Structure formats: structure tokens, C-alpha cells
């Protein structure tokens with residue numbers, strides 16, 4: 001598994017930084033976002049370090065499918081049948097942590113407003 005020394009999500013994967021973990025699979029971890037933008041705001045992070053989802057898809061396409069399955073599992077376990085997933089790619093799109101992650105958001109009053 002590839003890791004990057006100064007990557008905050010690699011440190012969470014390694015247990016070097018604490019996180020509120022809601023679920024795990026063989027190759028991903030789900031934990032609460034430190035700065036939640038909705039009542040339910042979880043990050044699903046493949047354990048293997050790649051810079052963004054496209055890089056993960058190129059290296060291991062099925063890993064993204066498994067990340068979506070984990071997102072669905074933790075959302076539903078928390079009582080959220082309906083949720084929104086966001087994947088930022090590149091600083092210009094708001095990506096600040098350059099280790100692939102899926103935001104899973106639910107429970108906000110504005111959640112039904114269309115962004116796309």
C-alpha cells in the first residue's frame with residue numbers, strides 16, 4: 001500500500017492522527033469530517049494513497065466502487081437513506097487534501113436544493 005509521509009489522511013489510516021471512525025472495509029475507512037458542512041458529514045477514504053479519484057480509478061477502478069458501497073453503508077447505518085456525495089478534484093474545485101476522498105453529506109435543510 002502506498003502512503004505519503006506528510007499526508008493527513010495517510011496519518012489517519014496509520015492511526016497517527018485520531019478520527020471518529022464510523023466504518024471500515026478491507027481497503028477504505030469512513031470517518032467524520034473535522035469541519036462538518038451538514039449534520040452528517042463523513043469522508044470515505046481509500047487506504048491506498050492516490051492524489052485524486054481519477055488517479056485511484058486509473059490504479060484500481062474497483063476501489064472506487066467499494067468506497068461508494070462503504071459510503072452507502074455508513075450513511076444508512078446513521079439513518080440517512082438519502083445523501084449527497086461530493087468528490088473535489090484539484091485546488092480550483094476546492095480540493096485541499098490530495099488523497100482521494102468522497103464527502104458524504106446528509107441531514108441539512110438545504111440538501112434538496114439543486115447544485116447540479
Ligand code: AMP
Pocket residue numbers: 008017019032033034035036043087088094095096097098
Ligand atoms: P477537500 O476540500 O475536498 O480536499 O476536503 C478535505 C476535507 O478534509 C475538509 O472537509 C476538511 O474539513 C477535512 N479534514 C482535514 N483534516 C481532517 C482531519 N484531521 N480529520 C477529519 N477531517 C479532516
Ligand code: ZN
Pocket residue numbers: 003004007008009010011048049050098099
Ligand atoms: Zn495519503
